[in-house]
Amino acid sequence: MxxxxxxxxxxxxxxxxxxxxxxxxxxxxxxxxxxxxxxxxxxxxxxxxxxxxxxxxxxxxxxxxxxxxxxxxxxxxxxxxxxxxxxxxxxxxxxxxxxxxxxxxxxxxxxxxxxxxxxxxxxLPEAYLTAWGALEKSLAVERGQTLLIRGATSSVGLAALTYAKALGLNVIATTRSQTNAGRLREAGADKVVVDSGEIAADVRQLAPEGVDAALEVVGATTLRDTVKTLRPFGAVSVIGLLGGPPALESFHLMQDLPAAVRLNFFPSGLLGTAALPLSDSPLPWIAQDLAKGLIPxxxxxxxxxxxxxxxxxxxxxxxxxxxxxxxx
Incomplete structure (x- = not known):
């Protein structure tokens, strides 16, 4: 072959x-x-x-x-x-x-x-299964909550956006270019923030008390800024490394991590393991809804x-x- x-x-x-x-x-x-x-x-x-x-x-x-x-x-x-x-x-x-x-x-x-x-x-498979694992398993999001997706124009970011909207979340999505904002709105984003490298203040204007959860697709380079957007007891899950190696230099737990904010990395390598069996994955209904035109x-x-x-x-x-x- x-x-x-x-x-x-x-x-x-x-x-x-x-x-x-x-x-x-x-x-x-x-x-x-x-x-x-x-x-x-x-x-x-x-x-x-x-x-x-x-x-x-x-x-x-x-x-x-x-x-x-x-x-x-x-x-x-x-x-x-x-x-x-x-x-x-x-x-x-x-x-x-x-x-x-x-x-x-x-x-x-x-x-x-x-x-x-x-x-x-x-x-569908890798992007949507990653979004499913991070949103429902790592972050345990609930309908009506506000989610930030940092790096939403990536393939996994777009999948996370459409899946989050199917779950009933309010989504703030970021892009580095204003020209991509329309694509994110078409995919369902409620608000779009143009990413200058520091967006915490802009997100706080949209969600003054902080967002409930965040998906970090860019990675270590923007993580310190992303965690500042979260409310106390909110959570961020890192699912991408678009910005480079997965290493944080001198990360200070008290100064860099806001009060009671939870941080984790979701590896798609868990898919199909005993910790995350695919028997109840949403992929079939995602495909069905896509075929029906219910999700973009x-x-x-x-x-x-x-x-x-x-x-x-x-x-x-x-x-x-x-x-x-x-x-x-």
Missing amino acids: KAYVIEQAGGPEVLQMREIASPEPAADEVRIRVRAFGLNRAEAYLRAGKMGPITAPRVPGIEAVGEIVDDPAGVFRTGQRVATAMGGMQFTRGGSYAEQITVLRSNVIALDNISLTWEELAA STHARTFDFDEVRQAHSLMESNRALGKLVVRL
Whole structure:
């Protein structure tokens, strides 16, 4: 089968299409024919060597949609439409930049009777499952609360915005460019703040007592400012690292963290584990609501399988307002 392989760290040019063996599923795995996959920063970080040295050929990719080829346990039927995310893809097993993948059964979600195209489906798994885990599990948000999304024009930021509105939250969304404000309002944002690097005062004008919760997509570079927007006993969950490495220099718990504000990092690697099983994930109803036009699409652009390098270049340019996907 054809797959993209990374043999050394570098730019998009190190993504090489190769013929490799099709994987055989173990007892706790299934094999999927990949129809489309979404692009994520994690794949660019792996390719660039930011996740450790490349000591052996690696197939990138942490999510995909497609059809079941083989399930040794018979839980999923051959030809069934499914989505998968994480479960060690690109880290402890081959990733989704391939014609076929073998993944843990616990990281597979059935997508029966959904009329969306493969491209639209491919925009959903990683972004929406991350938003679900952070909002409902880490932050335990409640209808009517006010949520700040810092970095809302990213693919996961847009997914979090549309999902938060489906949960009945009031959303303040940020963007670094005024030209993107309309896109955020179309996606459902109640208020939009142009991010100058310091937005706490602007957010406090919109929510004088502080917001109830915040999703930090930019990361460590803006976290000190983001926590200032929260009310006492509010919470922030870091879900992105758009601003650089996940390191805070000399973070002072008493001076930098406001009174009783809770801080956590939500790793999507929890998806499909015992701590966060996907059996009750919202992905099927999100796909159904998207098909019905009840929630807006975050899909920005589709590339062919032989255009993965161009897709990586666009992703790293920060010009894509939404999810980039590749169709096989």
